[in-house]
Structure formats: C-alpha cells, structure tokens
Amino acid sequence: MHVYIYDDFLSKNKYQKTLNKIEIRLTDLGLNGKIVRLANIKDVEGAIQNEIRKGAKNIIAVGNDNTLSKIVNSIADDNLSYFLKENLSISIIPVGEPNDIAYNLGIKNYSKACNIILARRIKTIDIMQANDFYFIYQGKINNKNTNIQIDENCYLQSEESGEIRVINIINYRLQETIPKSSPSDNLLDLYIQTNKRGAETHFSLSSFQIKNQKDKVLLDNSQYISSPVNFSNADKKINFIVGKDRSFD
Amino acid sequence: MFSKETKPTNFKDAETVIGPSIKVKGNFNGKGDIVIKGSLEGSLKTQANLFVGDKAKVIANVKAKEANINGEIQGNVEVEKTLTLGATAKIFGDIKCEQISVEQGAVINGKCQIIQETGNKKRDEEEEEEDEEEKEEENEKTEKE
Numbered sequence: 001m002h003v004y005i006y007d008d009f010l011s012k013n014k015y016q017k018t019l020n021k022i023e024i025r026l027t028d029l030g031l032n033g034k035i036v037r038l039a040n041i042k043d044v045e046g047a048i049q050n051e052i053r054k055g056a057k058n059i060i061a062v063g064n065d066n067t068l069s070k071i072v073n074s075i076a077d078d079n080l081s082y083f084l085k086e087n088l089s090i091s092i093i094p095v096g097e098p099n100d101i102a103y104n105l106g107i108k109n110y111s112k113a114c115n116i117i118l119a120r121r122i123k124t125i126d127i128m129q130a131n132d133f134y135f136i137y138q139g140k141i142n143n144k145n146t147n148i149q150i151d152e153n154c155y156l157q158s159e160e161s162g163e164i165r166v167i168n169i170i171n172y173r174l175q176e177t178i179p180k181s182s183p184s185d186n187l188l189d190l191y192i193q194t195n196k197r198g199a200e201t202h203f204s205l206s207s208f209q210i211k212n213q214k215d216k217v218l219l220d221n222s223q224y225i226s227s228p229v230n231f232s233n234a235d236k237k238i239n240f241i242v243g244k245d246r247s248f249d
Numbered sequence: 250m251f252s253k254e255t256k257p258t259n260f261k262d263a264e265t266v267i268g269p270s271i272k273v274k275g276n277f278n279g280k281g282d283i284v285i286k287g288s289l290e291g292s293l294k295t296q297a298n299l300f301v302g303d304k305a306k307v308i309a310n311v312k313a314k315e316a317n318i319n320g321e322i323q324g325n326v327e328v329e330k331t332l333t334l335g336a337t338a339k340i341f342g343d344i345k346c347e348q349i350s351v352e353q354g355a356v357i358n359g360k361c362q363i364i365q366e367t368g369n370k371k372r373d374e375e376e377e378e379e380d381e382e383e384k385e386e387e388n389e390k391t392e393k394e
Binding site: 150151153156158180192199202204 | 262264267269270276291
C-alpha cells in the first residue's frame with residue numbers, strides 16, 4: 001500500500017496545478033494510495049508512524065528535503081525499528097525547494113519520480129545520527145572556529161575559512177573528489193573545503209564530534225543543531241526507491 | 250634540471266586526505282591510503298600507503314606499508330616495503346624499510362636500516378653453518394686431547 005505524505009507548504013495555491021498533475025500521473029500508472037496532509041497536524045511523527053503500523057509498505061514524501069527529513073526521523077524512531085529491515089521502503093516526489101536529496105538519488109523532477117516509483121529500484125541506505133536527530137544526506141557548518149574531535153586522542157583544526165560537510169549520500173559535484181564514498185558503508189565522509197583551490201580535506205570515519213560556539217550544523221537542509229554535535233552511524237538502514245541516474249552506485 | 254615532486258598518481262582514491270590548511274593533532278590510525286599536504290603532530294600509522302606533500306610537516310613517528318615522502322618528517326619512519334624520498338624530502342629521525350629510493354636533494358638526519366627478508370635469511374643460514382663448523386672443530390680438539 002502506498003501512502004503519500006504531503007508537506008504543509010503544499011497547501012498554498014501555487015502548488016495546486018503541480019499536485020493535480022502528479023495525482024493524474026499516479027492514477028495512470030496504477031500507483032494510487034492514501035494521501036496524508038501534514039498541514040494542521042501537530043504530531044507529524046505520530047501520524048507517519050500510525051500509517052506504518054496500519055500496514056503502509058511504501059511511504060512517499062511529496063515535498064522537499066524537509067519533508068523527507070520528517071519521514072526519516074519518524075521511521076528511525078526506536079519503536080519502529082522492526083519495520084525498518086525489509087517491510088518498508090520510502091521515496092520522494094520532489095516539489096518545491098530545496099530538493100538536493102531527491103536530485104542526488106536520481107529523482108530529478110516530479111514527473112520522473114512517478115516512473116521511478118513504478119520501476120521500484122531499491123537501494124539500502126544508512127541512517128546517520130547527529131545528537132538526537134537522524135539524517136541520510138549531509139550536515140553542513142562553517143569551517144571557521146570549528147574544532148573536530150576524531151577520537152579521544154586526535155583532533156583537527158583548520159586555519160582557513162570555508163565549509164565542512166558531513167556526507168552520507170555524496171553530492172554529484174564531489175563524486176570525483178571522494179570516489180569511494182558510499183551511503184551503505186556505515187561510514188561518514190568528513191569533507192572540508194577551504195577558499196583556496198585544491199585545498200580539500202576528507203576523512204572516512206565512523207564517529208566524531210564537531211564543536212563551534214557560534215555556528216550551528218544544518219542537517220539535510222532542514223534542521224539546525226547546536227554544538228557540540230556528535231556524529232555517528234545510527235546502526236539503522238532504510239530501503240529507498242531511487243533513480244537510475246543517481247550520484248552513487 | 251631538478252626533478253619535479255613525485256605526484257601521488259596512485260593516491261587518487263586515498264581514504265584520507267589532509268589538506269594544506271589543516272592541522273591534525275594526536276594519534277592517527279588509518280586503514281587506507283593517506284595523503285598529507287598539511288601538518289600532523291603526534292603519531293601516524295596506516296596499513297596501506299602514505300604520501301607526504303612537499304609543503305607538509307609531520308612531527309610524528311610514522312608507520313606505513315609504502316611511503317612517498319616529499320615534505321618534512323620529524324620522527325622515525327618505518328615502512329614495510331618501499332620508501333621513496335623526493336628531492337624536497339627532509340627526514341629528521343631514523344628510517345627502517347625494505348627498499349629505499351632517494352632523489353638528489355633529499356635530506357636524511359638519522360640512522361637508516363634497509364632490511365630485506367631474503368637477505369636476512371641467507372645471512373642467518375650462513376651464520377648457522379659457521380657456528381656448526383666451529384663446534385665440530387672444538388669437538389675434534391677435545392677428542393684429541
């Protein structure tokens with residue numbers, strides 16, 4: 001059974017035509033299912049978990065990176081861990097911005113998304129943890145004044161300003177820089193880019209801590225988290241329906 | 250004509266790359282290839298290969314399977330297989346490896362041990378034979394007496 005989770009921002013008039021096109025396309029492809037609108041729902045996690053308990057096998061986010069982040073955090077909850085392994089798969093029909101996650105999963109736009117859901121190409125992706133939050137794509141923070149503690153005995157500092165990315169699903173632009181990056185290797189790729197050309201740093205780590213007194217970490221383009229942030233593998237996986245033209249193998 | 254820095258052609262897929270403006274402090278243990286273009290203080294171990302760029306500074310004892318050094322290392326260097334020192338390499342410490350290649354201009358300030366497994370075995374066997382011969386001669390002398 002398919003359950004389509006419509007994010008609350010889609011209640012605006014400007015998205016109505018797009019949603020109509022999506023619904024017609026899904027009907028044509030025989031992918032009808034239940035629609036759950038998050039507008040006016042206070043307990044978003046509870047609503048999504050409820051659908052899973054009722055027997056939903058495919059949860060499709062209709063919205064942007066934030067929509068997907070809400071679904072991942074609902075699913076990664078300890079009460080639902082039994083369903084994570086084989087029974088459940090998720091995907092996204094990208095509407096609005098930002099939609100970096102969908103793009104790097106090979107789901108470029110909403111019309112291709114419907115065909116991708118029909119094709120049902122599934123990849124198992126690690127769920128990563130940053131303090132109490134779960135994410136699948138990446139975390140970002142400014143390089144300046146940021147301290148990274150790799151373990152008890154080792155830390156690193158940067159002298160230049162730039163950006164730090166904590167990567168699970170690699171971005172297309174960084175494919176050549178970190179060719180071995182994989183979203184199913186139980187590792188996080190720590191990538192530091194400074195303003196100088198060619199001055200890139202990357203590590204593959206299972207856990208580490210980031211500290212910055214001023215700036216916050218942005219997870220999956222949707223959630224800001226205050227320092228210190230402990231990154232680790234959540235020891236959970238999720239089945240994702242992905243496109244052929246994705247940023248990883 | 251001075252030779253150029255040996256480029257890390259085999260390190261494109263390095264697991265760890267420490268960029269020029271990065272300082273690592275502490276004991277760093279890796280499993281894959283490591284490229285250092287910045288600085289590291291503490292200790293450095295990897296089960297794979299190490300490349301140290303010409304502007305890199307490592308203040309640590311280093312252990313790797315193979316290494317290609319073009320920067321400065323203040324510490325001992327222990328390499329299982331081949332150690333390559335480029336023209337801009339400066340090692341202030343002892344070296345231990347199976348094979349070494351040193352370009353003109355490299356600086357080594359310490360002891361250098363080149364240990365080959367096959368060479369060692371031959372030497373050991375020859376020493377054993379000599380010891381046995383000496384024992385036989387002693388036994389013969391005591392019998393005569």
